[in-house]
Amino acid sequence: MRFVDTIHGLNEVFETDIPKGSVVLVTGAAGTLKSGFTFQVLSNYLEEADEYGLYVTLEQGKENHLRNMQSMGIKLSRKLHISDFSDYRITYSDFPEDLLKLLEQNILDFRRNTENKCTCLVIDSLGALYSLIDIEAKELRKRMYRMVETFRREGLTTFIILEEDKYSGMNDSATGAEGYLADGIIELGLHFKGSVANRYMRIRKMRATAHSMEPWILTVSDHGLKVYKGNF
Template sequence: MRFVDTIPGLNEVFDTDIPRSSVVLVTGAAGTLKSGFSFQLMSNYLDEADEYGLYITLEQSKENHLKNMESMGIHVSGRVHISDFSDYRITYGDFPDDLLKLLEQNILDFKEKTGGKCTCIVIDSLGALYSLMNIGENELRKRMYRMLETFRRENLTTFLILEEEKSSGINDSSTGAEGYLADGIIELGLHFKGNVANRYIRIRKMRAASHSMEPWILTVSDNGLKVFKGNF
């Protein structure tokens, strides 16, 4: 099973699969389907693989996240474990500086429990993670880099969701400061043409993979998300 075969039409955007053990940034403004895209990718992949995945939600409760997925017709695999960190936020308020270590250990413990069969994770979202840490920007990024390098060595394919404050639009080539952390950047956005708005997906970069650089339409169907060629 390939990651690019998990969402109808995504295999037309990619000629080759998303490389295993990559760190992939899924970025976009509010309402661009970042959580749905990442969850469907993981859930459908794991349904066809003898592997497990961990979806970490730092803002929504597990129940609200599942309701959101259900509303979009996205299948929930029994091989996906959802770790709800909202309880941690209530308990601790402002997290200690070692939150990244706590998060890393949570992930590595889950991999051990699955007998090493946990192969992919989603962290939703970086913005929520940053808001819980009271350290300087440079130190934060150093710690993030070290944590992600651990995940690469553990052969974990990692998807990091990052919400932008505004929609960048198709003609904006910026990727944000977090781009240096990632092997790949998947941009989800909104394109306005007159009174019509379309969600789109564009692959900014994906190391060791062949892919289109053009925007493709991303839409919600009765059975989850779909990707298809559109005119922009």
Template sequence: MRFVDTIEGLNEVFETDIPKNSVVLVTGAAGTLKSGFTFQVLSNYLEQKDEYGLYITLEQSKENHLQNMDSMGIALSNRLHISDFSDYRVLYDDFSDDLLSILEENILQFKKNIGEKCTCIAIDSLGALYSLLDVEPRDLRKSMYKMLETFRREKFTTFLILEEEKLSGMADPSTGMEGYLADGIIELGLQLKGNVANRYLRVRKMRASSHSMEPWILTVSDKGLKVYKGNF
């Protein structure tokens, strides 16, 4: 099982797999299926591998997240542990400015408990994480770089979800500091054509991987998400 075999049609977008131990940014506006995409990739991948992963949701409770996934036909693998915001509130009465370190410590502790078979993590989302921090942009970039380098050394494949505040089109190449820190960028968006709106997926970059850079339609089927070639 490869990461690109976890969603129907995704292996048409990629000629080779998403490299393990890389940091992948999944970015897009609200409603573009960022959480569903990331969750399905990890859950389906881990279900077929003798590996484990951690999905951290900072915006929804575990229950709400699972309800949302179930509504899209996305199943949960028992090998993917979900940790929501309330888990951290139980452990820490007050969030410090060093929340990144707290997250890093908990992720490393999770791997210590599971062992070397813990290979994948996802943070949903960076925007929610940033809202809890009171850090200057320059210091934030340094802290993010340090945390992501730790994840690479620990041989995690890391998925970071980032919601854009604006609805960007396919002609908008903008990406914040996260794009420079990530090995790959998967853009999910909405393309408006008259009164019709299509969700699309486009791989902006993926180091050490061969892939299409064209947009592909992303839709919800009765068995989760599906990717196919369309006309834009």
């Protein structure tokens, strides 16, 4: 199973698979299916692999998250462990000063507990993580880079969800300051044509991978998300 075989039509966007060990930003405004897209990729991939994954949710509780996935026809693989941040709140009455270090250690501990069979990771979302850390922005990005680089060297394929404040058009080439973290950027958005809005996905970049640069329609079916070529 390849990552690009996990969503119907995604293998038409990519000629080759997302390289394992990559760090991929999944960006977009609210309502563009960032969590659903990333969850389906990991869950379907893990269902066919002798591997495990970790989905760290920093905004929604586990049960709400699962209900949202179920409403979109997305199934949960038992090999994908969901860790919501209430786990950390129960263990630690106050957030430690170096929250990134705590998060990194918990992720690496989970990997060790699976005898290094945990190969995939999602952090949902980067904005929520930033909101819990009260340090200067430049220093925060340095620490974030060090943590992500640790995951890269561990061979973890890491998806980081980054919510944008506004709906950006398909002609907007900005990727945000966090682009420096990533080997790949998957943009999810909304395209408006008159009174009709279509969700779309586009690959901004993906190192060591052949892929389309055009937008593709992203839709919800009874059996999860689907990607197909559309007229914009």
